Amino acid sequence: MSHLDPYFKQVDNLQDKFIERLRDAVAIPSISSEDARRPDVMGEWLAEQIKALGGTVELRQLGKQPGREHLDLPPCLLGRYGDDPNKLNVLVYGHYDVQPAQKSDGWATDPFTLTIDEKGRMFGRGSTDDKGPVLGWLNAIEAHQKAGVELPVNLIMCFEGMEENGSEGLDDLIAAEANKFFKDVDVVCISDNYWLGTEKPCLTYGVRGCNYYALEISGPGQDLHSGVHGGVTHEPMTDLIKIMSSLVDPDGKILIDGIDDLVAPVTEQEAALYPPIAFTMDDLKESLGNDVSIWTNKEDALKHRMRYPSLSLHGIEGAFYTPGAKTVIPAKVIGKFSIRTVPNMEIDQVTKLVEKHVNEQFAKLKSKNTFKFHVVHCGKWWVEDPNHPNYTAAAKAVERVFGVKPDMTREGGSIPVTLTFQEQLGKNVLLLPMGSSTDMAHSTNEKLDKRNYIEGTKLLGAYLHYVAGEIKRS
Numbered sequence: 001m002s003h004l005d006p007y008f009k010q011v012d013n014l015q016d017k018f019i020e021r022l023r024d025a026v027a028i029p030s031i032s033s034e035d036a037r038r039p040d041v042m043g044e045w046l047a048e049q050i051k052a053l054g055g056t057v058e059l060r061q062l063g064k065q066p067g068r069e070h071l072d073l074p075p076c077l078l079g080r081y082g083d084d085p086n087k088l089n090v091l092v093y094g095h096y097d098v099q100p101a102q103k104s105d106g107w108a109t110d111p112f113t114l115t116i117d118e119k120g121r122m123f124g125r126g127s128t129d130d131k132g133p134v135l136g137w138l139n140a141i142e143a144h145q146k147a148g149v150e151l152p153v154n155l156i157m158c159f160e161g162m163e164e165n166g167s168e169g170l171d172d173l174i175a176a177e178a179n180k181f182f183k184d185v186d187v188v189c190i191s192d193n194y195w196l197g198t199e200k201p202c203l204t205y206g207v208r209g210c211n212y213y214a215l216e217i218s219g220p221g222q223d224l225h226s227g228v229h230g231g232v233t234h235e236p237m238t239d240l241i242k243i244m245s246s247l248v249d250p251d252g253k254i255l256i257d258g259i260d261d262l263v264a265p266v267t268e269q270e271a272a273l274y275p276p277i278a279f280t281m282d283d284l285k286e287s288l289g290n291d292v293s294i295w296t297n298k299e300d301a302l303k304h305r306m307r308y309p310s311l312s313l314h315g316i317e318g319a320f321y322t323p324g325a326k327t328v329i330p331a332k333v334i335g336k337f338s339i340r341t342v343p344n345m346e347i348d349q350v351t352k353l354v355e356k357h358v359n360e361q362f363a364k365l366k367s368k369n370t371f372k373f374h375v376v377h378c379g380k381w382w383v384e385d386p387n388h389p390n391y392t393a394a395a396k397a398v399e400r401v402f403g404v405k406p407d408m409t410r411e412g413g414s415i416p417v418t419l420t421f422q423e424q425l426g427k428n429v430l431l432l433p434m435g436s437s438t439d440m441a442h443s444t445n446e447k448l449d450k451r452n453y454i455e456g457t458k459l460l461g462a463y464l465h466y467v468a469g470e471i472k473r474s
């Protein structure tokens, strides 16, 4: 693979340009959950970038957002670079939408201004999730062009703008295009997750699913003064806190009857996969930012991230949350939580158990308030065969770029489209992450290290060469 050397050299030469590209992308606040800052502009910007590199692009409209019909779903970008019938067709997926972010959440810098510190940490919303990795594919095309090295595959691109919000509309598009736009796909590669630590890359062959729920409790006709009405009214927030605290205990144990019975037992063979993973409790402490792990050994910590379900409480809409001491009784509150699911938990089975549990808990309160249970969005877990040449190729690329064998991991987060591609296209799906465990995706001060971005761009390009060598078109 000597032609990788000029490619790597060009990635190094072009690094300032690639960082500017990321800066421009981060500056577009493409927040899929906010009406005012929808990701459409970002989709158009990305389309122009791909066209400028010589690719072809369509922005597919996905209709209206279910439940919020005044909003168009952000378009899904379907792109292509190269159409040589003798080359392997590699489908790459990523998302150009991001989680919400405001400086007042606790960011040290403006979330939509890429800010680089002396350690080469590039802070900005979407830097690691998932704008940096998406741009990695574009950077790889450009560095090939500048190096005069032919891209060894046809690159088929699917970049969506709704991943952080349940990938609404995407499954239908993929099903409709499985035998059209995606017809010739040979393998799938997704860069949208993270290494376990900060030094060693990994290949990921599974994700947890995510069932996201909301509990709505309303009662008084409007917000009330707690001095005037405290003690005389059923308070929605009190009801909600009681129900939310019945879902999970402080050690992370899910308290909903029947959930644990849905989890496939960990076989001896599976248990043996965890000890060799290069991960330490110090890595965990570093990524948590403090010594707050529930678990005292790495195997337990890894299993509870990759292989067991978890339930997290996310927030309460309508609650008083700003600094100060407002003595209000909120009239309506919406509590939000999600369950990360694993084999063999089925989405509907989990939802039935959750609904039964929260209804029983509310009934116990004998409250005169009104209670509504909502399913916000659900995506299923996915597990792939890591003994496929797609993974062999990625492992070789990691060794070439980083000089180590990758860890084999399952991701605790969720990427619902993995399963859709596996089922609809019947092709092997690989997760090849760029970012590290300390990137703080979804949180304040999200960042991507310059090293991960630049070496990660080399990795994505190298993977294309190795996969072209491992798999021949039939």
Ligand SMILES: C[C@H](N)C(=O)N[C@@H](Cc1c[nH]cn1)C(=O)O
Binding pocket: 129, 130, 163, 164, 165, 166, 192, 193, 210, 212, 411, 412, 413, 414, 415, 441
């Ligand atoms: C792992 C991926 N980068 C990611 O962040 N996925 C999200 C998907 C999601 C599910 N509900 C809302 N967003 C995640 O795991 O939270």
Ligand SMILES: [Zn+2]
Binding pocket: 095, 129, 130, 163, 192
């Ligand atoms: Zn992501």
Ligand SMILES: [Zn+2]
Binding pocket: 099, 129, 164, 441, 442
């Ligand atoms: Zn995300």
